[in-house]
Amino acid sequence: MTEILKVENLKKSFNLSRKQQKLEKTYQKVKVAVNDLTFSAYKGEIFGLLGPNGAGKTTTLRMLATLIKPDGGNAFIDGKSIINEENEVRRKIGFLTSELKLEDFFTPNYLFGFFSELYGVDKTTAAQRRQVLFSKFGIDKFAEVKFGNLSTGMKQKVSLVISIVHDPELIIFDEPTNGLDVLTAKVVTDFLEELRAEGKTIILSTHIFSLVEKLCDRVGIIINGQLIALDTLENLTKEKNLEDTFFELYEKTTGDRI
Amino acid sequence: MKNIFTIIKKEFSRFFKDKRMVITVLLPGLLIFAVYSLMGTVFSGMESVDENYKPKAYIVAAPQNLEETFSSILEITEKPSLEEAKKAVTEGELDIVVVFPSDFSQTIGTATPPDVKIFYNSAERNSVYGYTFVTAVLGQINTSAFTVNAASDKFDLATGRDITGNLMSTIMPMLMFALLASGCIAVAPESIAGEKERGTMATMLITPIRRVELALGKIISLTCFALLSGISSFLGVILSLPKLMGGMVGAEAAAFYSVGDYFMVLAIIISVVLVIISAFSVVSAYAKSVKEAGSLISPLMILVIVLGMATMFFAGNVPHVAIYIVPLLGSGLAMSSIMSFSVNPLGFALSIISNLVITAAFVVLLAFMFKSEKIMFKK
Ligand SMILES: Nc1ncnc2c1ncn2[C@@H]1O[C@H](COP(=O)(O)OP(=O)(O)OP(=O)(O)O)[C@@H](O)[C@H]1O
Ligand SMILES: [Mg+2]
Numbered sequence: 001m002t003e004i005l006k007v008e009n010l011k012k013s014f015n016l017s018r019k020q021q022k023l024e025k026t027y028q029k030v031k032v033a034v035n036d037l038t039f040s041a042y043k044g045e046i047f048g049l050l051g052p053n054g055a056g057k058t059t060t061l062r063m064l065a066t067l068i069k070p071d072g073g074n075a076f077i078d079g080k081s082i083i084n085e086e087n088e089v090r091r092k093i094g095f096l097t098s099e100l101k102l103e104d105f106f107t108p109n110y111l112f113g114f115f116s117e118l119y120g121v122d123k124t125t126a127a128q129r130r131q132v133l134f135s136k137f138g139i140d141k142f143a144e145v146k147f148g149n150l151s152t153g154m155k156q157k158v159s160l161v162i163s164i165v166h167d168p169e170l171i172i173f174d175e176p177t178n179g180l181d182v183l184t185a186k187v188v189t190d191f192l193e194e195l196r197a198e199g200k201t202i203i204l205s206t207h208i209f210s211l212v213e214k215l216c217d218r219v220g221i222i223i224n225g226q227l228i229a230l231d232t233l234e235n236l237t238k239e240k241n242l243e244d245t246f247f248e249l250y251e252k253t254t255g256d257r258i
Numbered sequence: 259m260k261n262i263f264t265i266i267k268k269e270f271s272r273f274f275k276d277k278r279m280v281i282t283v284l285l286p287g288l289l290i291f292a293v294y295s296l297m298g299t300v301f302s303g304m305e306s307v308d309e310n311y312k313p314k315a316y317i318v319a320a321p322q323n324l325e326e327t328f329s330s331i332l333e334i335t336e337k338p339s340l341e342e343a344k345k346a347v348t349e350g351e352l353d354i355v356v357v358f359p360s361d362f363s364q365t366i367g368t369a370t371p372p373d374v375k376i377f378y379n380s381a382e383r384n385s386v387y388g389y390t391f392v393t394a395v396l397g398q399i400n401t402s403a404f405t406v407n408a409a410s411d412k413f414d415l416a417t418g419r420d421i422t423g424n425l426m427s428t429i430m431p432m433l434m435f436a437l438l439a440s441g442c443i444a445v446a447p448e449s450i451a452g453e454k455e456r457g458t459m460a461t462m463l464i465t466p467i468r469r470v471e472l473a474l475g476k477i478i479s480l481t482c483f484a485l486l487s488g489i490s491s492f493l494g495v496i497l498s499l500p501k502l503m504g505g506m507v508g509a510e511a512a513a514f515y516s517v518g519d520y521f522m523v524l525a526i527i528i529s530v531v532l533v534i535i536s537a538f539s540v541v542s543a544y545a546k547s548v549k550e551a552g553s554l555i556s557p558l559m560i561l562v563i564v565l566g567m568a569t570m571f572f573a574g575n576v577p578h579v580a581i582y583i584v585p586l587l588g589s590g591l592a593m594s595s596i597m598s599f600s601v602n603p604l605g606f607a608l609s610i611i612s613n614l615v616i617t618a619a620f621v622v623l624l625a626f627m628f629k630s631e632k633i634m635f636k637k
Contacts (some may be wrong), residue, residue, distance in 0.1 A: 065464055068631040090466040100464070101457035117467040 104148025313388025381420030431590035435566030441487035536620030
């Protein structure tokens with residue numbers, strides 16, 4: 001098993017403004033969002049980070065994608081550190097969340113070319129890749145339609161394809177099916193399974209049990225910024241279903257009754 | 259009817275709860291007050307020097323009783339002939355020419371009163387000063403006894419070129435700054451705060467593009483867009499000049515300036531747009547939305563226009579060449595000096611260099627902001 005992602009004692013806190021303190025109903029000035037996270041992901045697997053709202057999933061994935069810097073610990077993607085080898089890391093990962101948008105004004109063709117250039121993919125490789133990916137996802141017919149005029153499903157496909165213009169080893173996906181209807185959600189899950197079949201590694205975050213059950217090989221359960229369980233889906237669901245396992249762990253960790 | 263009041267109450271409480279909105283509304287007034295007070299203090303010193311100035315005058319046939327007064331307030335200058343004297347006024351080397359009719363003493367106070375002719379140059383500050391001064395002095399004598407400039411001679415000896423230069427150097431900096439700034443405000447918030455707000459900036463930030471490249475790419479292209487509007491405004495002003503001057507100069511006005519002058523103005527416009535665009539970009543990168551960027555930029559916009567207006571106070575007299583280093587103000591002064599055909603090459607160069615240095619600093623700052631998670635991904 002080749003280790004593609006290695007996360008070591010990753011930590012991140014945020015200083016809360018007054019407004020945020022009110023929102024979070026706390027008097028503490030500092031919010032520990034990710035607390036000493038350690039795990040690995042291996043080639044060809046889908047790794048799921050499962051956790052409730054505010055658990056620290058987005059924060060973790062943003063650190064891995066080099067959008068924000070950890071306060072402590074480190075993570076290595078294919079041996080490159082997210083702290084001091086940011087640009088190497090960026091070349092090796094594809095990052096997707098519903099917060100990353102493409103400009104409505106441009107066509108899929110243009111966007112593919114634009115991001116290929118930013119990732120430093122040479123023109124011939126980019127052209128070949130575009131042809132393969134566009135025909136695989138049925139984007140060909142819409143390649144010259146402005147992004148803003150595409151259907152939601154087609155927009156999602158284009159976003160997925162754009163995120164892998166540079167053929168990354170690791171795909172990081174925050175809440176892959178959040179806010180999508182069943183058809184579009186299937187586009188996404190099919191896409192991820194396809195990538196896994198090609199030997200890519202995927203790390204995704206979600207709070208949806210069924211998504212984990214459908215896709216993930218291994219699961220990390222994250223609550224209050226801490227990883228409280230880490231195992232294969234099989235092992236986690238041996239005795240009871242995933243939902244019951246999760247709530248049991250949740251009650252044990254937080255002391256709250258649900 | 260009662261609901262009008264309900265709405266007004268709601269609007270008022272909304273408005274006064276938003277500190278930023280209140281500040282944005284009040285800031286322009288404060289800014290103008292601050293800048294003008296400052297300018298006033300700086301210039302009060304310069305104006306007082308002017309009051310001791312003795313206009314250089316050539317006087318023909320001054321009545322004996324006035325000779326003494328004139329020699330105490332004017333610097334009486336000899337010229338070989340009236341024509342020579344008038345030429346000297348046109349060239350700005352003499353301030354005024356006063357011509358008394360030879361029968362002044364005989365006709366004064368009669369039914370056909372004498373007419374005193376005062377020739378001046380409206381494009382020269384000292385000449386206008388001398389003209390007003392002498393007119394005022396003559397006005398203190400019995401005014402119904404004689405007339406001043408009642409004849410239909412051409413008393414203003416300024417050439418079309420001088421008048422053009424004078425007008426253009428006064429209005430151009432302010433006009434151009436206002437037009438350039440509005441060109442910049444039309445593009446910067448949309449391109450930077452807009453991309454941030456819509457989430458398309460983050461999509462670029464996950465790629466390995468260097469942040470400085472992103473900053474430079476943005477600023478260069480935004481500068482080009484703003485320049486388009488800047489250059490078209492400049493041409494608009496130059497071409498409408500004959501109309502603007504109400505027939506004082508003809509269509510040849512634009513030709514008073516050489517190709518070199520136009521290139522210098524272009525260089526100034528480019529450097530000014532770079533400064534404004536990069537400043538607006540930094541503010542836009544800080545803002546969470548296009549709307550916020552707009553409200554944060556508006557005081558800057560006023561500052562730019564006020565700096566453009568401030569060049570008028572100098573009226574061509576820059577006390578020290580170092581003033582050209584002051585961003586935008588220096589550019590305004592340089593532009594003004596080109597328009598009045600009296601460019602100071604060192605000042606011109608300093609204004610351009612200082613703008614480029616400031617732009618470079620803003621680009622670095624912008625790149626730093628693109629790197630900062632607090633700015634790009636704040637909650
Ligand atoms: N920029 C920030 N400033 C302050 N606090 C933050 C910031 N980003 C995240 N947090 C806080 O850190 C905690 C973890 O947030 P995060 O977004 O990582 O959770 P999540 O697991 O993705 O939750 P969700 O399911 O809501 O997306 C939350 O309490 C959140 O409010
Ligand atoms: Mg999240």
